[in-house]
Amino acid sequence: MVKEQLKEVQARIEAACRRSGRDPKEVTLIAVSKTKPVSMIEEAYQEGVRDFGENKVQEIMEKQPILPQDIRWHMIGHLQRNKVKQIIDKAVLIHSVDSVRLARQIEEEAARKDIQVDILLEINVAREESKFGFFLEEAEAAVMEIRTLPHVHIRGFMTIAPFVENSEENRNIFKKLFEFYVDMKSKNIDNVTMDVLSMGMSGDYEVAIEEGATMVRVGTSIFGSR
Ligand SMILES: *Cc1c(COP(=O)(O)O)cnc(C)c1O
Numbered sequence: 001m002v003k004e005q006l007k008e009v010q011a012r013i014e015a016a017c018r019r020s021g022r023d024p025k026e027v028t029l030i031a032v033s034k035t036k037p038v039s040m041i042e043e044a045y046q047e048g049v050r051d052f053g054e055n056k057v058q059e060i061m062e063k064q065p066i067l068p069q070d071i072r073w074h075m076i077g078h079l080q081r082n083k084v085k086q087i088i089d090k091a092v093l094i095h096s097v098d099s100v101r102l103a104r105q106i107e108e109e110a111a112r113k114d115i116q117v118d119i120l121l122e123i124n125v126a127r128e129e130s131k132f133g134f135f136l137e138e139a140e141a142a143v144m145e146i147r148t149l150p151h152v153h154i155r156g157f158m159t160i161a162p163f164v165e166n167s168e169e170n171r172n173i174f175k176k177l178f179e180f181y182v183d184m185k186s187k188n189i190d191n192v193t194m195d196v197l198s199m200g201m202s203g204d205y206e207v208a209i210e211e212g213a214t215m216v217r218v219g220t221s222i223f224g225s226r
Contacts, residue, residue, distance in 0.1 A: 002043040005222050016209040027209055030074050032219030035226045041067060053217050057083040064090055076217055078132050081105040088117050095158040095198050098122045098132040103146040110151035120158040120198055125173045136180060147191045156196035157181055167204035174199055174211035
């Protein structure tokens with residue numbers, strides 16, 4: 001079942017790329033495996049998927065040792081500062097840096113381990129009260145502050161768009177974040193590499209790709225509902 005659903009998602013990603021004149025190689029599918037068993041992850045792995053997303057540190061800690069070591073784990077959920085120490089050398093990318101304080105904690109632990117940590121800043125484009133992340137107008141100041149941390153490397157932005165019936169309703173959210181991403185990229189800021197825009201989930205990843213996403217995080221459409 002995972003295999004068929006994965007093929008369907010991959011075909012839709014390619015079609016969205018074609019529609020918008022993009023190379024499918026520019027878009028990485030992150031299979032969001034939170035709450036799902038190792039057997040389902042293995043099924044996706046068999047089909048060539050290497051990027052998996054989880055929203056809990058504990059779950060990555062449990063799954064990572066017993067699955068193939070070439071899996072790239074993406075931390076996509078809200079990260080508490082007291083969990084930073086455990087996750088920074090397990091995740092290839094932390095998508096959900098939502099405060100300067102959290103970035104400083106990552107710096108402290110990364111310095112101790114003498115590693116570089118790639119991060120995205122989470123942006124609450126729609127200003128939803130229930131969501132974490134910087135508002136767009138705070139984001140540039142946050143970039144300028146976090147870029148001074150020598151062991152933390154900003155790669156781009158992530159957003160979780162509102163839950164909507166019709167994905168077209170989120171097109172403007174994705175457009176806005178893409179504009180900001182391009183603007184920040186053009187500034188060539190020291191210690192910042194703007195090459196990742198993580199946006200789009202099961203309900204809206206095709207629209208997100210049309211609007212410039214380089215990573216889509218898809219769970220339900222691959223693994224079924226949770
Ligand atoms: C769960 C989750 C996803 C995947 O959501 P689906 O609707 O199941 O595709 C994507 N991003 C984040 C941050 C999530 O927590």
